[in-house]
Amino acid sequence: MAKSPIMRLIARLMPAIATALALWPGPASAQVTLFPAPAGDGRELSVYSSLDDDLAAPLVAAFQNLHPGVTVRYENLLTTELHDRIVAETQAGGGTADFAFSSAMDLQVKLANDGFARPVETPHTRGWPGWANWRDTAYALTFEPAVFAYHKPSFAGREPPATRADLMQWMAEHPDEAQGRIGTYDVSRSGVGYLFLARDQELYPGIWSVVQAMGRAGVQQFPTSAELLERIADGRLRLGYNLLGSYASDWARRHPDVGVILPRDFTVVVSRVALVPAAARQPGLGADFLAFLMSPEGQGLLSRTLRLSAVSLEVAGQPGPAGGMQDLAGLRLKPVPVSPGLLAYLDQATRAKLLARWNKALAGE
Structure with missing residues (x-):
């Protein structure tokens, strides 16, 4: 039986299609x-x-x-x-x-x-x-800790916050300096940011007071480390909370205005x-x-x-x-254990509940 025009066209194109599929990356x-x-x-x-x-x-x-x-x-x-x-x-x-x-x-x-x-x-x-x-x-x-990163010129002549209590005190005593100049991960889009928040909640009952204070200070949220550290390096942000230490440390080596502190009250490690x-x-x-x-x-x-x-x-x-x-040495390191306990972070109901509490705390609720 004679082939239809469509079938003849497909037959002519097959070698090209096969070549394209073979080269498809x-x-x-x-x-x-x-x-x-x-x-x-x-x-x-x-x-x-x-x-x-x-x-x-x-x-x-x-x-x-x-x-x-x-x-x-x-x-x-x-x-x-x-x-x-x-x-x-x-x-x-x-x-x-x-x-x-x-x-x-x-x-x-x-x-x-x-x-x-x-x-x-x-x-x-x-x-x-x-x-x-x-x-x-x-x-x-x-072994990658969550750190505070800061703009060194913004803290010239004084020590930057080294604990969560220090951070609360700095935001309360210097509201003009802190307003709109604190950054952290967007925990709804950053997997490591979400993990750091979940561990903070497990380890520190006062974390929601910290989040509320950051909300009052107009905290800015970003999905990536690079976006946060770029703004810390040029002074648009004075301080970054819970940044992945490996990236922050690398930026600090290449940008002299970036400083890094491993929190002295406790340091989450992923x-x-x-x-x-x-x-x-x-x-x-x-x-x-x-x-x-x-x-x-x-x-x-x-x-x-x-x-x-x-x-x-x-x-x-x-x-x-x-x-x-x-x-x-001397730090209160809190590694996230490699265990089935991590599977709780994949539970969608648990995730939705934590994100809702985060958003409410930022809004002052």
Whole structure:
């Protein structure tokens, strides 16, 4: 039977369609970087990560120095996409990445809790802090505190607030200075901002008085660290509350007018969490990469090169550059444990309730 004109057109277009599909780069949010093996023996490690590939490059290079035969395929994904890809690919039965590294602690723990991660014991597992290891399936690898960042010229000749009580006192005694010049995360759009608020509520009964005071002072909210720190650096904001310390510390090194304080009353600490997926195509390579990142060399690179304070006590306990930030000794550090307790933050009813209370407190209710 003769083909219709439409069918003939489709037949002519099929080669072009096939070529386009073969070259299609995938989701717009995914960024794939291939790190060829220095020696090359055909093995390939597949990594899904929320850490930018340029920041991951020193880690990959150091790993390949120890494993020169391994090519590394590195996919930089949004945290939600990373979680969803592992779930979908596992359920499809075709295998998934060999290693997953994400700043979304709750989603990583959900993968482990739902059976999408495999237990891995590395040479450093036994000495790892209990809060940073859940059943050998999900490991916290970084140590990133919530800090106060401030515009140094705005506090010339006096100390900036170093506790939440200090912050309340400064807002009460200097309303003209504080009005419209305090910033924090928009907790409805920032995952880490929401996590910091949830931990504040758990650890500090007076947090809602602080939020109300910030509301009276016309606090400004932003979804990203960069937007906050840019305004602190140029003086549009005098102080930022609960900023992610790794980014604030990096800005302080590059912008002399930015100062960073780890709160002395208590300091919430979050982490980037790593795991080896249960459906990894090369689980042995995934375990090797995890072991490297938990080693003194890997932790030192995370801390010094990436400016992300390390979990490993032989690194994190050191002052100066090796610790990524200032000496942590003497601070009341409150790490967010890697545990199923994080799953409560994913509950939509709990989230809606906390956000409603936040908005009411800012409005003075």
